[in-house]
Amino acid sequence: MNSSPNLFKHLGSDIPAGLVVFLVALPLCLGIALASGAPLFSGIIAGVVGGIVVGSLSGSHTSVSGPAAGLTVIVLTAITELGSFEVFLSAVVLAGIIQIIFGILKAGIIGYYFPTSVIKGMLAGIGIILIIKQIPYAFGVNETKNLGEYIPFINDWGAVRDLGNLTGVIDWGAVIITIVSLSILIIWDLPAFKRGVFGKLVPGPLVVVLLGVGLNKLFKFFIPVLYLDTEDKVILPILSSLGDFANLLTFPDFSQILSSEVWIVAITIGIIASLETLLSLEAADKIDQYKRVSPPNKELFAQGIGNMINGFIGGLPVTAVIVRSSANVTSGAKTKMSALVHGVLLFASVMLIPGLLNLIPLACLAAILLQVGYKLTKVSLFKTQAKLGWDQFLPFIITIVGIVVFDLLVGIGLGMCVAVIYILIRNYENSHVLEESTTTKGNTIRIKLSEEVSFLNKGSLIKTLDEIEEDKHVIIDGSNSKVIDYDVLEVIENFKVTAKTKNIKVETINIQSIKIASLH
Structure with a gap:
């Protein structure tokens, strides 16, 4: 597949996928706004900007941007500490500029x-x-009537423990x-079923x-006790004109633009949003069936423009979001x-159609997200x-444990840290190859250094040299090495001195000699 296809060439696949992502994104946009302590409509604005503005500028074919659940706690704390949502928006504008840089x-x-x-x-x-x-959504829990109580990614262990009281x-x-x-989703x-015409044309989530x-309407007329009322359905503001939409926009207050608190929030959002975007972008590329590689610098620029606009019109900060992106890819x-x-x-x-959308039971959306979650964490x-x-x-x-117990960034x-430890261990183990042979001149030990020998390999080399027995002929061969750190050269020079006490003859090949200021 061409890496830069005509955007209108695959509308038969992209429109249904966009509809699925819309169905996934809508409750998250609303819920993240509620959990962030921000105006409800700020989540919708962020979703629109993330889809249209960032989507237009991005170089990714699969990644989808929107309000960032991973930033929810940061946003909530920032709004509280800065004193108003308008001042917070000025920090979002600055965060966007930082991402552009x-x-x-x-x-x-x-x-x-x-x-x-x-x-x-x-x-x-x-x-x-x-x-x-x-x-909780799947079981119709509505004690608090607050979507923010159960927003994905926010590790509220009190809420998790309360799952035991669902009965x-x-x-x-x-x-x-x-x-x-x-x-239905399993059948789809x-x-x-996927190979069938109906399965290809009609997305399961729709x-x-x-x-x-339809089921909820049947409940209303025939089994009222099962009917899901307003609090168990999508809740959107009713708008009658573009003027109403404009009236819901919020504009930034730059009066505190020079305060350190605003800049700390801006830098924090800029860095964390960028990192979350890059990780989500990488993850989205991995599940892309065409294995295309998205340009990360172009993505950061696009995210920066999006967040600047969000800050100016009252939207929450956005990032590339793997849940939306994975729903996008799996939807074709x-x-x-x-x-x-x-x-x-x-x-x-x-x-x-806000009135129609307000008829959608949250249980439907929960089922869609349960399937997305399962696909992300299959046993296989x-x-x-x-x-x-x-x-x-x-x-x-x-x-996984870090993300579930703490949060996204702590888990990553x-x-x-664990991955780096394994890298250090591999470096420690792979610094050299030890060969021992017996000739007419006695026992010879040849130590062949690897292609790149850094200070990370110093411990392994010291251990090997210390274990060499008396009366040996040691050849330290650097013929295959392109880089040998000063620390390693120092170890070799020190060994030449200490080897004399054990009657060990030391010979070096293709290894630069250095002067050691003090060996004592």
């Missing part, structure tokens, strides 16, 4: 230095949290709709939503047109990583 300076290359095991662990961790956090508050209408919805995923609305998207479609649908939905993924060995499995599993950080 990152893009211009080509800082996106940092994303290439995250190992596959950590990225897969990130996907699986997000999938697990997504499943956990959708359970007392279960809404059986929601349970029925969830079961029916999951059944069957290979035989059928789930339509059937969920082929170009970034699907991201644009999802953004246009978000805007059109709040303008044209764990088996595959385990077969690759501990150096792949341990960073993978530590990343822990996984990276």
Whole structure:
């Protein structure tokens, strides 16, 4: 497939995929705004900007941007500390500028230095949290009437513990709709059904939503006790004109633009949003069926422009989001047109059909997200990583545990630390090759240094040299080495001195001699 296809060439695949992403993104946009302590409409604005603006400028064919659940706690704290949402928006504008600078300076290359095991662990961790956090929706829990109580990715362990009390508050209408919805999604995923005309043309999530609305209407007229009322359905503001939309926009307050608090928030959002974007971009490329590589610097630039606009009109900060991106890929998207479609649908939905959207049971959306979560954290993924060995499995599993127990960035950080430890261990073990032979001149030990010998290899080399017995002939061969650190050269020079006490003859080949200031 051409790496830069005509955006209108695959509308048959991209429009249905964009619709699926829209259905996934809509409740998240609203819920993230609520959980962030921001105006509800700021989540919708962020979704529209993430889809249309970032989608247009991005070089990725599969990644979809929107309000960042991983930033929710940061946003909530920032709004509280800065004193108002308007002042917070000024920090979002600055964060956008910082990301644009990152893009211009080509800082996106940092994303290439995250190992596959950590990225897969990130996907699986997000999938697990997504499943956990959708359970209350699936059971129709509505004690608080607040979507923010169960937003995915926010590790509220009190809410997780409360899952054990669901039996007392279960809404059986929601349970029925969830079961029916999951059944449809499973059927739609069957290979035989996918090959059929109907399965190809009609996305399963659309059928789930339509059937969920229909089932709830049946409950209302025939089984009222099962009927899901307003608090268990999507809640959108009703708009009658573009003027109403404009009235919901919020503009930044730059009066505190020089304060250190605003800049700290801006830098924090700029860095974390960029890192989350690069990781999500890498993850999206890994699940792209065409294995296209997205330009990270262009993505940072696009995200920066998007966040600047969000700051100016009242939107939450956005990043590339793996849940939306994975839903996009698994729904058959082929170009970034699907991201644009999802953004246009978000805007059109709040303008044209908010009343209809408010009929959608949250249980339907929960079922869609449960399936997305399952696809991100399949049992087969764990088996595959385990077969690759501990150096792949341990960073993978530590990343998952860190994300589930703490948060996204802590989990990634822990996984990276474990991966780096394995790199250090490999460097320690692979610094040299030891060969021992017996000749007429006596026992000869040849130590062949590897291609690159750094200070990380010093410990391994010292251990090998210390274990050499008396009366040996030692040849230290650097013929294959392109780089030998000063630390290693110093170890060799020191060994030449200490070897005399053990009657060891030392010979070096292609190794630069250095002067040691003091050997005592």
